[in-house]
Amino acid sequence: MDIVLIRVIFVIVVAAVSYFLQPFGLNPVPDVVVGAGIGLAIVLFEMRLRQISLKRLIGAALGSILGIVGAYLFSLVIRNSLKPGATQSFLQLMVILLMAYVGLIVGANKGDLLNLSALGGIFGGEKQAKKSYKILDTSVIIDGRIADIAETGFLDGVLVIPQFVLRELQLVADSADSLKRNRGRRGLDILQRVQKIATLQVQIVEDDFPAVREVDLKLIELAKLMEGKIVTNDFNLNKVAQLQGVEVLNINELANSLKPIVLPGEVMRVFILKEGKEYNQGVAYLDDGTMVVVDNARKMIGKTIDIAVTSVLQTTAGKMIFGKFDERATVRTELPRMANARPGAPQPSGPPQPAGLQATPVVVAERPVEPL
Numbered sequence: 001m002d003i004v005l006i007r008v009i010f011v012i013v014v015a016a017v018s019y020f021l022q023p024f025g026l027n028p029v030p031d032v033v034v035g036a037g038i039g040l041a042i043v044l045f046e047m048r049l050r051q052i053s054l055k056r057l058i059g060a061a062l063g064s065i066l067g068i069v070g071a072y073l074f075s076l077v078i079r080n081s082l083k084p085g086a087t088q089s090f091l092q093l094m095v096i097l098l099m100a101y102v103g104l105i106v107g108a109n110k111g112d113l114l115n116l117s118a119l120g121g122i123f124g125g126e127k128q129a130k131k132s133y134k135i136l137d138t139s140v141i142i143d144g145r146i147a148d149i150a151e152t153g154f155l156d157g158v159l160v161i162p163q164f165v166l167r168e169l170q171l172v173a174d175s176a177d178s179l180k181r182n183r184g185r186r187g188l189d190i191l192q193r194v195q196k197i198a199t200l201q202v203q204i205v206e207d208d209f210p211a212v213r214e215v216d217l218k219l220i221e222l223a224k225l226m227e228g229k230i231v232t233n234d235f236n237l238n239k240v241a242q243l244q245g246v247e248v249l250n251i252n253e254l255a256n257s258l259k260p261i262v263l264p265g266e267v268m269r270v271f272i273l274k275e276g277k278e279y280n281q282g283v284a285y286l287d288d289g290t291m292v293v294v295d296n297a298r299k300m301i302g303k304t305i306d307i308a309v310t311s312v313l314q315t316t317a318g319k320m321i322f323g324k325f326d327e328r329a330t331v332r333t334e335l336p337r338m339a340n341a342r343p344g345a346p347q348p349s350g351p352p353q354p355a356g357l358q359a360t361p362v363v364v365a366e367r368p369v370e371p372l
Contacts, residue, residue, distance in 0.1 A: 007043045014039035056111035063107020064100050071099035132157030133228025134249065135219060138168050140232050142187040145251055150200050158201045159194065162222055164208055166191075168215050220246050259288050259319055264309050268323065271304045272297050282325070290319050297325040 018035025019028050026034070049057065075092040082088045134157055140146050141161075149155060169191075173184025195202050209221050216237045223230050229247040232238060241248045262268070270284035270292050282297030294307050307323035314320075 007046075011036055011039035011043065014042075052108070053111070056108045059111020060104050060108040063103035063105070063110075065103070066107075067099035067101070067103025068096065070103075071096040074099070133160050133223075133226045134158070135160045135162065135223055135226070135228050135230050136165065137219060137230060137232035137234060137237060138165050138172075138187070138215065139234045139237075140251055141165070141169060141190055142172075142183050143233055143251060144186065144190050145255070146231060147190050147193045147197075149251075149254075150194055150197055153199060155200065158203050160222075160226065160228060161191065161202065161204045162208075162219065163204060163206050164215060164218055166204070216240065220244055223247075255288070256319060259286075259290055262309050262312055262321055264311055266309045267306055268292070268309060268321075269304060269306050270294070270323075272300045272302065275301060286321075290321060292321045292323060295322075295324045296327060300325065 015032045015036040018024070018031045018038075022028065022031045024031055024034055052060075074095045078088060078091050078095065082091070134155060136146065136159065150159070169184055169187045171184075172180050173188060175181050175184065194200065205222070205226075207222055207225065209218050212218050212221060216234070217240075219230055219232075219237070220241050222228075223241070223246045224244075229249050230237070230241055231249045231251070233251040235252075238248045238250050270286070272282040272284050272294065274283050275281065275298055276283045276293055280296055280298045282294045282301060284292040284294060286292065292307075294305075295310075297305065297307070305325055307325050309321060309323045311322045312319065313322065
């Protein structure tokens with residue numbers, strides 16, 4: 001609030017000075033309007049400077065100074081080459097403006113290369129203030145799991161959403177295909193959910209690269225510029241970014257690393273969903289989407305059974321578990337259970353027998369004795 005008050009007072013002072021001094025040779029009222037406009041322009045420029053890092057600000061100042069020095073040397077050449085007049089004055093002014101502008105832009109873009117921490121003093125803490133940027137891809141926004149990860153607090157730094165990614169997401173949401181349209185709208189809902197997380201800092205950047213047409217390549221260029229990491233679940237973007245030296249956070253790799261570890265010999269309870277590719281195989285899925293291929297389970301489709309894990313295979317697409325269903329063991333377990341659950345079945349009397357020592361009835365077959 002204090003800063004807003006200071007800005008208002010500054011604009012009023014500039015307008016009052018223009019009213020009394022009339023520096024533009026106009027009537028008092030137009031001079032006040034022009035002075036107030038200049039004051040507003042200065043305030044807007046100051047607000048823009050607050051968003052620029054100290055490195056870029058120092059780089060822009062150094063670039064402007066070097067540009068003005070170079071422009072002065074060029075103006076000396078122009079003064080000695082042309083006759084005094086309007087053309088000479090115009091060329092000198094244009095050279096100064098051009099060199100100052102070029103120095104300002106180039107110095108600001110290259111300011112991130114400055115190592116201010118080496119200067120010590122008030123610049124010693126600049127390195128500690130460096131932020132970690134996580135740049136979101138369109139695919140990871142539509143996927144939606146990034147919001148769940150962000151809510152758990154595992155993401156630090158600044159979550160960056162490029163403007164060109166928002167444009168691509170809007171094109172998907174406006175697609176004539178209903179499936180694509182629903183995916184795009186889901187992505188926009190995920191972004192709104194991410195922006196509402198109080199512990200997370202979200203930043204929408206306007207940086208674009210007109211010379212680059214593909215969104216994936218624009219993401220890589222932006223990551224290089226901001227020294228950030230790309231958050232994606234696109235396999236191809238992951239490989240291309242790694243080839244160009246850009247760090248990538250792959251959501252699929254994170255999900256695979258969080259899947260439970262299963263060792264051969266362990267017993268699992270799974271639901272057989274469908275038939276497998278090989279003979280007498282059944283296929284089941286765990287809660288996290290891991291595929292379980294079970295031998296001898298074709299007849300158990302639609303049922304929940306216990307299987308013994310035989311091996312675990314790690315592939316690029318994820319983890320696969322192979323198991324075996326022992327039908328004989330299941331029958332031995334189910335028969336006593338069914339007999340006890342039958343209405344009118346006699347209940348065993350006396351103390352319960354220890355496990356593994358139950359009596360097994362023996363049937364002796366009678367055969368006639370032949371006479372000698």
